[in-house]
Amino acid sequence: MLDDTRLAAHLAALRAAQGWTLADLADRSGLSRATLSRIENAEVSPTAAALGQLCAAFGLSMSQLLAMVESDFRPVIPLDQRASWTDPDTGFTRTVISPAAPPLRGEWLLCTLPADTTRSYDRPPRPGLEHHLLLGSGDLTVTVEGNAHALHPGDCLRYQLWGATEFHSAGGATYLLFLT
Template sequence: MESRLAARLAELRTERGWSLDDLARRTDVSRSTLSRLERAEISPTAALLSRLCAAYERPMSRLLAEVESEPPQLVRADAQSVWHDAPSGFTRRSVSPPHPNLRGEIVEATLSPGADITYDSPPPVPGLEQHIWLLDGQLEITTSGTAHTLTPGDCLRFRLWGPTRFRNTGPDTTRYALVVVLP
């Protein structure tokens, strides 16, 4: 999947007629990092992928779906794609991947103890509807400048307009379901 992701990122840049320098200016990511990413020499972190998605104006889930084969109607647990960002302690399982004829998707995410991820670039799709249902652990989510503390069973729903922060505030791994509804 990583090689397909690298190829798709290079393709998106080329489609727009941008040089690596152009993309570096738009994302505030070094030209060398972008080049290594497009050659699949490195794997993107969640934060880096978020910046690229903002530049390309698409949700991360849509980008990841573009590098997967057409998903079947029934998505068996062992067929769900998993992406892991080891440095940040973030794992993302595409439970119900995006599909061209559907507007929603479900993601299962886990954050290691102490994980603290900030997405400070503009959202790839302003106003994207999200519902986060905390299954295990403790999670603090900051959106639109307001911090929300979730405990198991709580659901935070919002439209994504600006920076967000996800912080595991407990001693154990945090697990949550994210439902994304495309406009």
Template sequence: MGIDTAVDERLAQRLAELRLERGWTLEELARLADVSRSTLSRVERAEVSPTAALLGRLCAVHGRTMSRLLAEVEAGPARLVRAGEQQVWRDGETGFVRRSVSPPHGSLRAEIVEGLLPEGADIAYDRVCVPGREHHLWLFEGRLELTVDGEAQLLAPGDCLRYLSGTSRFRSLGPGAARYALVVVEP
């Protein structure tokens, strides 16, 4: 899977634009997202790539889904997205890889995302981006502990879990990486 470094630069630019559109200083956004000012500054200058957890916090503050934010840094939507053209984003801290399988677009209510979470990786999303959003996670490989609003579910290959937006935590239990498809349906 190729990682597009230009995506990080466009993402940094879009995050800075969103903050400025609201008239927020870095300090204000740092307080709202519970993130250090220096981290936000480095992210907005594309000096570092945001982690999945940090991106989740920023999306919650900006009232956007991660998919919508990533779609905003892409060119216009396509009807067909070939495997080699699907947007891929990697969390450098955890090794989590997120592939936008279906063409994302603001007018669509559903999308498909492929997730690859290395064995032992643990990502917590402590803020809800879009209340009422429906998720269907279908695990292909590995074992995954998915906790939504404090309720843990252990998933094995072939299992599918339906859940609504809430705080969540993804833990890859091994053996090997947890690979899954996530279908996200907007309310």
């Protein structure tokens, strides 16, 4: 599991490296200064939505951010050493199967979205981010820039991300997501 203290320190360091104040990051991310302060001081664990907003502000995918916190490049990632993170608000779980790390750009994720859960993102962490989503089980509707795609187990949805996305599951879903 991800260490909230290390994540908090890394987020504070990223902000400082940009020369941004908490107010600057609040403007760029849409999060309040108070929330940012609590996250950077490891007083709260950030939600998936908050991490998504921070990643967009820094121009990083969530896996890139989490890989920076976890460790250096390793060619083999044993099953018991995969980084996993659970959104404390929704129960959404994101496990990094293969993290982005120099020299590799692609990321492979295993995601579990609980029943009756919707996750929305206003913008991608990086314009043009390429997604390849394979639904393993359950039901999932992915709305990409206003176009809804109802997926069934085994379906693969491919797209480049320029705007808003929404993931919704009525009965719960497990899916693989490859990002590049």
